[in-house]
Amino acid sequence: LSVWFDRSVIRSCAKLSYEDALVLMETPDNHLDKLASRIRVSEPFTIANVKRSVIYLDMLAQKMRKRRIDNGALLLDKIELEFDLTSKEDASSSQSDSVSQSSKAGWPRGYKTKQRNRAHYLIEEWMLAANQAVARFLFHQVIQQKHRDILRKTENSPATKATLIAAVGTNLAMFGSQMKMCKHRGSRPSSLGTILRRHPAPHxxxxxxxxxxxxxxxxxxxxxxxxxxxxxxxxxxxxxxxxxxxxxxxxxxxxxxxxxxxxxxQMALYFNVEDVVNRAIRRVRSDESVTSASSDDLPTVSQESWESSLLRFSHHFGLNVPLYTHFTSPIRRYADLLVHRQLGDLLNCGHWSYRRPNQTSKVGSASEVYGKNSTLPAIRKPTIQAAWCNRMRRETRRAQEECQQLFLTAWIKSVGSIQENAVVLSLSASKIQLLIPTCGLVINHQLATFCREASGWQSENEEESKAPSITVTWEGRKNLADEGENREEKNQGADEKPAESITKLSILSVCPVKLTCSSRGFYAKAKLLPPWSSTKT
Known part of the structure; x- marks a missing residue:
């Protein structure tokens, strides 16, 4: 894909939701007029023009997704729920499916799992492509800036100059020829920083x-x-x-x-690229200072090894790409806004984020940040901003997960109880952890509480080297016939009685459970049901 960066104004000829884009792609050309009331297109464009563009984008997105998966990307989708929070008053007075944004949210009346479709994948691929292109561009500019700084500062030290240039020199082919487009632009102050996003490999x-x-x-x-x-x-x-x-x-x-x-x-993290580059340069200088002045004894710091080390640090494990950042959502993520400002500075069109002459490039001295006796360097503002974004990202994710669990438990409380199939995630002689796949709910229970309806249970493998397993025994289902029912009804009830009276619990085993809301608070409780209670296969 070719890449072009500059400040521009976009005038959209149509606004499409994910559902609109999907319907548009799936609607035959001879029925597009039926979408006129749903999708409004500004002249001189037509809905056929919009569909053609979306179809082409989708065709390319499918190829990009296949290539990304073939290159080793890891796809792990989390379960996300959408709750119906329409209040009873709004539900009774509303004449349409949509509810005014000013309406008050009511008690959860139901939920559904967010389903991703063709339109979601289309947007995802182009967002990933844009984020990667910006990351490569920013990274390249940092390296080039450091290269110029070294040339200015090491004119009187040929040995140090040669070593550092070899360390910081970047292979332009790795970033694509389009990265040369900013060569004529003025260099920005390095203190503005460059925010990228890395995903460390799991421990x-x-x-x-x-x-x-x-x-x-x-x-x-x-x-x-x-x-x-x-x-x-x-x-x-x-x-x-x-x-x-x-x-x-x-x-x-x-x-x-x-x-x-x-x-x-591990959680993906924002970081300031210049922190990493400066550490690498200090390491190279330190190595050079303890070696002989002879050029034959210079430390071996090749371009490939230094680049590999730096790109290994910035590598995004989940996407399996060397460089990545967040750029496409500045209206909802502060990190994206920072990246927009940094990119604007490189293009000489980000006047709002230039430092004033009397502003300092650092947040504070080492003693102010670390303590009076600290010898560590002062923290730069982009480093603080990256750390703040990481903190807010963690808290946002935690709040989202807890809200999802709270609303789900509130809905369970309103309906009394629900029956679902659960999967055992972890198991011991006294505790069990369950996942409810239909709603993403994770429940931790004491085994005695979870199996309270059973007649007994026993741990099969006491040794740590063996896979844990629990055998739960049941007394057997009672006949549905009462004493006053006729013989035929009794026989029918006896036929329904299953032969199983044992439930085997082990890692990744599936079992039927009954979910209720605790009387002590808004958290869900699970109770194991006998095997004949399962209604889902």
Whole structure:
């Protein structure tokens, strides 16, 4: 894809929601006039023009997605819920499906799982492409700026100059020829920083936990890379289908294994690129200072090794790309707004973010930030901004998850109870953790509380080296016939009585549960049901 950067004004000829875009792509050309009231297009364009553009974008997005997956991207979708919070007054007075934005939210009246469709994937691919292009551009400019700084500061030290140029020199082909477009622009102050986003590889301890959990369920799990993890997840799904497992159960177990994998990933982080570059340059200078002045004894810091080290730090594990940032959503993420300002500075069109002459480039001295006796350098403003964005990102995600659980529990309270199938995530002789795949709810329970309706249970494997397993016994289902019913009804009730009186609980086993809201607060409780209570296969 070719890339062009500049400040511009976009005048859209139409506004499309995800649902509008999907309907537009799926509507035959001879029926487009039926969408005129739903999708308004400004002249001189027509709805046919819009459809053609969307179709072309979708065709390219599908190819981009396939290439991204082939290159090793890891796809782990979280379960997200949409709640109906329409109040009773609004529900009774509303004459349409839409509710005014000024309406007050009521008690949750229901929920549905967010479903991603063709239009979502279309937007996702083009957003990823834009974010990566901006990240490459910003990164390249940082390296070029450092290269110029070194040339100015090391004129009187040929040995140091040669070493640092080799360390900071960047292969332009790695970023694409389009990155040369800003060569004529003025260089910006390096103190403005450059915010990128990295996703560290998961810790080895966490991956070993995942491997052990998978092995206890008879699953082969390879965790050496994002591509290896995705291949293992896909292989597990194919294995289930080859066994003739019902598709609903395949989706249930696949969701559970994806969740176990997702929970062991590290959180993606914003960072200031210049912090990393400066550390690398200081390291090179330190190595050079302790070596002989002879050029033959210069430290071996090749262009490839330094670039590889830097790009390994900035690597995004989930996307499996070396450089990434957030650029496409400045109206809802502050990090994107920072990136827009930084890009504007590089293009000499970001006047609002230039430093005034009397402004300092640092937030405070080392003693102000770290303490009176600290010898650490002062923190730069972009570094503080990146840390703040990381903190808010964590808190936002936590708030979203807790709100989702709160609203779901409130809805369960209003309906009394619901029956769902649960998947066992972890298990011990006294505790159990469950995932409800239909709503993404995770519940931790004492085993005694969870199995309170059963006649008993027993741990099968006490040794830590063996996969944990619990056998739950049931007394058996009572006949539906009462004493006053006729013989035929009694026989019919006896026929409905299943032969199973045992439930096996192990990692990634599926079991029927009854969900209720606790009387002590808004959190869900689960109770194991006998095997004949399962209504979903």
């Amino acid at each position: 080895a301890i966490k991956m070993n936990e995942l491997i052990q959990i998978a092995e206890s369920a008879g699953i082969e799990m390879e965790t050496s890379s994002a591509a290896a993890i995705r291949t293992s997840l896909d292989a597990y799904v194919e294995q289930l289908r080859a066994k003739g497992t019902p598709e609903l159960e395949v989706e249930t177990l696949s969701t559970a294994l994806s969740y176990l994998t997702y929970m062991r990933m």
